[in-house]
Amino acid sequence: MTLQPLVLPSTDDAQEWAEAHARDGLAAARQLVDDLRTSPPATTLELLRQWDEISRHLGDVAAVASLLANVHTVEGVRTTCEQSEVEVDRLGTELRQDRALYEIFAAADPAGLDATAARLLEKTLDDFRRAGVDLDDATRARLAEINERLTEVGQEFGRTIRDDVRTVRVSPDRLAGLPQDWLDEHPVGDDGLVTVTTDYPDSLPARMFVHDADVRRQVTVAFLERGWPANGPLLDEMFALRQELATLVGYADWASYDADVKMIKKGPAIPEFIDRIAEAAEAPMRRDLELLLERYRRDVPGAETIDTADSVYYEELVRQERHDVDSQRVRTFFDFTKVQQGLLDVTSRLFGVTYEPVTDAVVWHDEVTAYDVLVDGARIGRIYLDLHPRDGKYKHAAQFTLVDGLADRQLAEGVLVCNFSRGLMEHDHVVTLFHEFGHLLHHVLAGAGEWTRFAGVATEWDFVEAPSQMLEEWAWDADVLRTFATDASGEPIPADLVERMRAADDFGKGYQARTQMFYAAMSYWFHTDRPADLTAAMRELQARYSPFAYIDGTHMFASFGHLGGYSSAYYTYMWSLVIAKDLFSAFDPDDLFAPEVAGRYRDRVLAPGGSADAADLVADFLGRPYTFDAYAAWLAR
Known part of the structure; x- marks a missing residue:
C-alpha cells in the first residue's frame, strides 16, 4: 500500500482546517475509547492495537497543533492550535486517569506478546500510575486541573519568548x-x-x-532580557504546579518524577552528574579562561572577570590570533543555499536515502521547502524545512513532528524549524543545522514501526540529543565540508583552515561545558528548591558553575525556553554528548561514510525509535555498554 502524506491547507483555509483536524481527530479517539469500554477486545494484542489507534489520533492532533502554533503566519491559526493542544492534553489526562480503562489493561495477560508489545503494555500501565489512576476522585480532579494549567502556562511562556x-x-x-x-x-x-x-x-x-x-x-x-518580566510569575507557577503534581502521585519532587522515565532514573542523580561534568571541565576551563582574560586585559587592564557581553567577541579575537581563524573569512564559504544542499547530499550518502523536492506541496510560508525522503526509490517520509526568521515564529531551532510514521498506516513527516541567515552563515550555525537535521532524520528513519508509542524520536529524553550531536561531526570534517563549502569564486574551503577551525573550536570547550552545567543546575534546582527569587538563585548558580560574570539587571532564565520543554532535565544535552562521543568512536575518521558502520548505526540506533531502551540500542551498535571514556578524552585534549 502506498501511503500518502498529509495535505496541508492554504493560508485562507488554515483556521477552519485546523479546527476540523482537531475536532475530527479527538472525536475519532473518543469513539474508539467508548468502543473499548463497552466491548473490550478479546486478546491483549487486540487491546493494545486499539489503544495504539487512540494514541495515533491524539498524536496526530497534537503534532499538527504544536507545529502550526509555532510557525503559522496567521495569529488566529496559532491561537486555535494552542487551544487544540490544551484539548488533547485534557483528553489524554482523562484517559490515563480512567479507572475502568486501567482495570482492563491491568487484567490483560502479557503471555504470548512479543518483546515490543510487552514493552508497550508495561509502559501503558506505568502511564496510568503516573497519572494518579489509583487515587481518590478529588485528587484525580486536581491532577487534571494541574495538567491543563501546565499546558496553558507552558504555551504562554513559549509565546512570550517567541513574540518578544x-x-x-x-x-x-x-x-x-x-x-x-x-x-x-x-x-x-x-x-x-x-x-x-x-x-x-x-x-x-x-x-x-x-x-x-x-x-x-x-x-x-x-x-x-527577552521574556522579562512577564515570564517570571509564569515560571513560579509552573514550578509550583509541577511540584504539586509530582508529590500527589508519590514522588519526592518534580525532578524525581521526571527522571523516573529517563536513562538517569533518579532525580538526585542529576546534580551528581552535573558535578561530575563540572569537575572534569575544571582544568580545561581554567586553562582557556586565562587565555581569554589575557587577551581581554590588553584592552581592559587589570580585569579579573569577563561577562558574556564581551566573551563572544574576545573568543573570536583569541581564535584569530592564536589559531589564525577569522570567522568573517570562514563565513564566506558558507552560503546558506549551498549549505542546505550540502547537508542533503551528505546525509543522503551517509544514510542511504535520497531527497526529492516536492514543488506542489502546500506550505505555511513561501520560504518553506518540502522534500520526499526515499530509500531504493520508495518514499519513506516527507520533510519540510522552515529555516529563516520571521515575526510570530518559534525563535530557536527544533524538529517538530507533523505525522508519526507507522508501517502500512501513515507516512512519517517532520519539520525543521530554525532561524538562520538567508545569506552567509557562521560555521556555528552550520553545525546547528546538521544537529537539528539529525532529529529530523531520526524521526523519518524510525517511522516504519508498528506502534505509535515508539515511532520517531521516542527514546528516553536524555538520549534523543545523542544522534544529532554525533551528526555534528560531519560538519567539522574537511573532506566533507569541501564538497559544499565554497566561496563566491567556487574555491573550496582549505583543509588547513578547517584544521585550524577545529583547534579554535576546542578553545573554550572547558568553560562551555561549565556554562552548560550552569544551565543544567538552574533547570534542576529551580524545580527542587523553587526559590522565591529566581534572579538571586540564578546568580548563585552562575557563580558556582559558570566562568562568566553575571550582568547586572538581566534575567536570562525568562527566555530559557528549555525550562518549558526539558523542565528539570537540561542535563540531558551533556548526558547525550557523553553517549554521542562514544557512538562516534565506532566510525573511522578517515572514512566517515563507510557503509557497513553507517548502515549498522542507522538500523540499530535510529530505525528502532523507542522500541527498546536507549542503552540497549547503543550497546547493540557498539558491541558493549557506552562509557564516559571518549567524552573525557575529548574534553581533556
Missing part, C-alpha cells in the same frame, strides 16, 4: 567590524540609525564582530 523580539538602534559608524553582507542587509533608517534585533542572525554577528563594546553590551542585555 527586542531591538537596539545605533548609528552605522558604531557597527564597525560587522561583515559587509550583514551591513548591506540592514540599511540605515530615515532617522539615520540601524536596527539590530535579538533574532539570532542579527544578535550573534553583532556580539562576535562589533568593535564598539557598548553596542555589544546593549545587544547582549537585550537578548538576555
Whole structure:
C-alpha cells in the first residue's frame, strides 16, 4: 500500500482546517475509547492495537497543533492550535486517569506478546500510575486541573519568548567590524540609525564582530532580557504546579518524577552528574579562561572577570590570533543555499536515502521547502524545512513532528524549524543545522514501526540529543565540508583552515561545558528548591558553575525556553554528548561514510525509535555498554 502524506491547507483555509483536524481527530479517539469500554477486545494484542489507534489520533492532533502554533503566519491559526493542544492534553489526562480503562489493561495477560508489545503494555500501565489512576476522585480532579494549567502556562511562556523580539538602534559608524553582507542587509533608517534585533542572525554577528563594546553590551542585555518580566510569575507557577503534581502521585519532587522515565532514573542523580561534568571541565576551563582574560586585559587592564557581553567577541579575537581563524573569512564559504544542499547530499550518502523536492506541496510560508525522503526509490517520509526568521515564529531551532510514521498506516513527516541567515552563515550555525537535521532524520528513519508509542524520536529524553550531536561531526570534517563549502569564486574551503577551525573550536570547550552545567543546575534546582527569587538563585548558580560574570539587571532564565520543554532535565544535552562521543568512536575518521558502520548505526540506533531502551540500542551498535571514556578524552585534549 502506498501511503500518502498529509495535505496541508492554504493560508485562507488554515483556521477552519485546523479546527476540523482537531475536532475530527479527538472525536475519532473518543469513539474508539467508548468502543473499548463497552466491548473490550478479546486478546491483549487486540487491546493494545486499539489503544495504539487512540494514541495515533491524539498524536496526530497534537503534532499538527504544536507545529502550526509555532510557525503559522496567521495569529488566529496559532491561537486555535494552542487551544487544540490544551484539548488533547485534557483528553489524554482523562484517559490515563480512567479507572475502568486501567482495570482492563491491568487484567490483560502479557503471555504470548512479543518483546515490543510487552514493552508497550508495561509502559501503558506505568502511564496510568503516573497519572494518579489509583487515587481518590478529588485528587484525580486536581491532577487534571494541574495538567491543563501546565499546558496553558507552558504555551504562554513559549509565546512570550517567541513574540518578544527586542531591538537596539545605533548609528552605522558604531557597527564597525560587522561583515559587509550583514551591513548591506540592514540599511540605515530615515532617522539615520540601524536596527539590530535579538533574532539570532542579527544578535550573534553583532556580539562576535562589533568593535564598539557598548553596542555589544546593549545587544547582549537585550537578548538576555527577552521574556522579562512577564515570564517570571509564569515560571513560579509552573514550578509550583509541577511540584504539586509530582508529590500527589508519590514522588519526592518534580525532578524525581521526571527522571523516573529517563536513562538517569533518579532525580538526585542529576546534580551528581552535573558535578561530575563540572569537575572534569575544571582544568580545561581554567586553562582557556586565562587565555581569554589575557587577551581581554590588553584592552581592559587589570580585569579579573569577563561577562558574556564581551566573551563572544574576545573568543573570536583569541581564535584569530592564536589559531589564525577569522570567522568573517570562514563565513564566506558558507552560503546558506549551498549549505542546505550540502547537508542533503551528505546525509543522503551517509544514510542511504535520497531527497526529492516536492514543488506542489502546500506550505505555511513561501520560504518553506518540502522534500520526499526515499530509500531504493520508495518514499519513506516527507520533510519540510522552515529555516529563516520571521515575526510570530518559534525563535530557536527544533524538529517538530507533523505525522508519526507507522508501517502500512501513515507516512512519517517532520519539520525543521530554525532561524538562520538567508545569506552567509557562521560555521556555528552550520553545525546547528546538521544537529537539528539529525532529529529530523531520526524521526523519518524510525517511522516504519508498528506502534505509535515508539515511532520517531521516542527514546528516553536524555538520549534523543545523542544522534544529532554525533551528526555534528560531519560538519567539522574537511573532506566533507569541501564538497559544499565554497566561496563566491567556487574555491573550496582549505583543509588547513578547517584544521585550524577545529583547534579554535576546542578553545573554550572547558568553560562551555561549565556554562552548560550552569544551565543544567538552574533547570534542576529551580524545580527542587523553587526559590522565591529566581534572579538571586540564578546568580548563585552562575557563580558556582559558570566562568562568566553575571550582568547586572538581566534575567536570562525568562527566555530559557528549555525550562518549558526539558523542565528539570537540561542535563540531558551533556548526558547525550557523553553517549554521542562514544557512538562516534565506532566510525573511522578517515572514512566517515563507510557503509557497513553507517548502515549498522542507522538500523540499530535510529530505525528502532523507542522500541527498546536507549542503552540497549547503543550497546547493540557498539558491541558493549557506552562509557564516559571518549567524552573525557575529548574534553581533556
